[in-house]
Structures are given as structure tokens and as C-alpha cells.
Amino acid sequence: MSEPLVVYGAGGHGKVVAEILLAGGQQIAGFLDDNPALTGSVVLGFPVFLAAEWLGKNAGAQVALGIGNNSQRERAAQQMTKLGGQLITAIHPSAIVARSATVGSGVVIMAAAALNAECHVGDGVIINTGAVVEHDVKVGRYAHLAPRSVLGGGVEIGNFAQIGIGAVVLPGKRIGDHAVIGAGAVVIDDIPSEAVAYGVPARVRSQQRAE
Numbered sequence: 357m358s359e360p361l362v363v364y365g366a367g368g369h370g371k372v373v374a375e376i377l378l379a380g381g382q383q384i385a386g387f388l389d390d391n392p393a394l395t396g397s398v399v400l401g402f403p404v405f406l407a408a409e410w411l412g413k414n415a416g417a418q419v420a421l422g423i424g425n426n427s428q429r430e431r432a433a434q435q436m437t438k439l440g441g442q443l444i445t446a447i448h449p450s451a452i453v454a455r456s457a458t459v460g461s462g463v464v465i466m467a468a469a470a471l472n473a474e475c476h477v478g479d480g481v482i483i484n485t486g487a488v489v490e491h492d493v494k495v496g497r498y499a500h501l502a503p504r505s506v507l508g509g510g511v512e513i514g515n516f517a518q519i520g521i522g523a524v525v526l527p528g529k530r531i532g533d534h535a536v537i538g539a540g541a542v543v544i545d546d547i548p549s550e551a552v553a554y555g556v557p558a559r560v561r562s563q564q565r566a567e
Contacts, residue, residue, distance in 0.1 A: 360385040363422040366404045370422025376448045415440035421462045426498045426516045
């Protein structure tokens with residue numbers, strides 16, 4: 357008998373992850389969340405459990421990450437691992453993942469996303485709906501590529517970086533750790549770590565401190 361499968365995070369992003377698993381023919385036991393106020397509620401017809409309490413009773417459970425915030429997603433993964441959970445990757449059946457692509461643990465690849473030849477996606481990354489990861493791209497740990505974002509060939513995305521909805525990063529450019537690229541931006545130059553950049557072409561508008 358296989359270990360139970362749950363989604364860590366009972367918010368909107370968690371709902372999407374649950375639907376990905378269900379679309380792939382997997383069965384879920386419910387949702388986990390760190391908010392005690394959600395314990396006992398029902399999301400998409402499935403129960404919500406208090407994360408630490410449930411994981412303590414279900415060592416070895418399979419867990420998909422359903423938390424949108426990059427830093428919070430990493431913390432949830434660390435807690436889950438300490439309590440004996442098994443981090444899994446969720447891939448929507450309509451996504452295209454090249455045979456030569458490498459994908460880390462705890463990744464979520466949503467509907468109509470495309471990962472092309474010899475790209476590398478680190479642990480805990482979100483590849484959101486319709487996002488394109490071209491050949492030889494490297495996406496760092498716990499980064500998030502928002503819906504319909506496009507990374508040209510050879511792009512490097514730093515750990516915990518956020519690429520906004522519909523943003524385009526031209527081939528060979530690098531986005532630093534914890535950087536944020538605004539929706540619809542077109543990145544034609546490298547963007548440093550912890551920078552916030554937006555516009556066409558994208559320009560650094562401010563710096564932020566990593567969480």
C-alpha cells in the first residue's frame with residue numbers, strides 16, 4: 357500500500373497543485389496547512405489538516421508543495437523533511453518536459469508549460485501555467501516563473517527569484533538570487549541579486565533585502 361499523498365498549502369496555489377495531481381490520476385488525502393484556523397475545513401472536497409500534527413502521525417507521507425511564496429515554500433519543505441515526509445514533484449499531463457531536461461524535487465510544473473532540451477530546474481521551483489523554459493536554461497532553487505513567462509536559451513535564474521506574468525528574459529541573460537521581474541517586462545540585460553526590475557526594456561527600479 358502506497359503512502360498517503362497530500363498538498364502542503366490550502367490556499368489558491370495549493371488548489372492548483374491538487375488539481376494537477378488529480379489530473380494525472382493521483383489520489384490525495386487532503387491538504388496540510390500551518391494555520392490552525394484552517395484545520396478541519398474542506399478545500400475542493402478534501403479535508404485540511406494541521407501540518408506538523410498530521411506529518412507527525414504519517415511519517416513517510418508523500419507531499420507536494422502548494423505554497424506560492426518562495427521563502428515560505430522552502431521553510432515548509434524543510435519542516436516536512438524533518439518530520440519524515442517525502443517531497444514529490446507535480447507535473448500536469450499537458451506540460452511538455454524534454455527527455456534531456458533535469459527537474460529537482462518538490463517542483464510544480466503547471467498546465468501547458470514547456471521545458472526544452474537540457475534545461476535544469478532546481479528544487480522547489482514553480483513553473484506556472486504556459487511558462488516556457490528554453491534549451492540550456494538554469495533555474496535556481498525555489499524560484500517562481502509566473503504564467504506565460506518566457507526564458508530564452510541559456511538564461512540563468514537565481515535562487516528564490518520571481519519572474520512576473522508574461523515577462524520575457526532574452527537568451528543568455530542572468531537574473532540574480534531573490535530578484536523580482538515585473539509583469540510584462542522584457543529583460544535585455546543581466547539583473548543583479550535582490551533587484552526589482554520592470555518595464556520594456558526592464559530597468560532596475562529598487563533593491564530589496566532577501567527574506
